[in-house]
Amino acid sequence: MTRTILLSVWLALTWLLWSGRTEPLLLASGALSVAVAIFLAWRMNVIDAESEPYELGARPLVYLPWLLWEIAKANLHVARVILTPSLPVQPRLVRIRATQKTDLGRVILANSITLTPGTVTLDVRDGTLLVHALTRKSAEGLESGEMDRWVTWLEGSGEDR
């Protein structure tokens, strides 16, 4: 129930920000759209801890800047590799452990790795990620496990949910 209410608030807020209109007719149609969207989501049974993970609290607001900074650094590394005439790539496959307890945590880790240029997640199996790394430096950054620790922290206590 909490998740349904939260989702309604998010949808209403999103609708308001996208439209920016406050005429009664448009507000009514917005409310109707939110109601229909909530009904469909409830019918499809997708209102759960994966679509509305409020247990994460404010931690994403700390994780996001760190991730964006990592992405910026990796971008400059890959850009330098591309622009170096000898194209110094050392592609390799590496397996790393994902210490997250929930599927949501593993998805966040896998997507964060893919989002970072120089590393792409190929496969997720039994708490192990198969990652393609462009250079030795990319692979070493991954094997240090820093991102894994960050996502495990982001996931929180991870009680059964």
Place this chain on the structure above:
Amino acid sequence: MTALVDAASWVLLVFGALTCVTGGVGLHRMPDFYSRTHAGGLTDTLGATAILFGLVLQAGLTLVSVKLLMLAFLLHLTSPTATHALVKAAYSRGLKANEVEAGDGVSH
């Protein structure tokens, strides 16, 4: 003040455009399929983000800026998903990755 914001905005726009071009160059230069996806990542992440933030500075404190920020957020959710779908399909079909053993290649 306006001139300063304008200058920052243009720096971001030009930087983003250069990053996108670098990503495009990388797509052509990389040796195999998996390596090419890394080059595409440049255009997806830093290129798009820098351009969108440059546009936010142009739009100022308006609803347009909110939409641009939502766009940046959505891009950061959808682009890794699309990239993962591509490489996962290639990997499942048995496309081998060119691997360079540690110590080979040019180190730096």
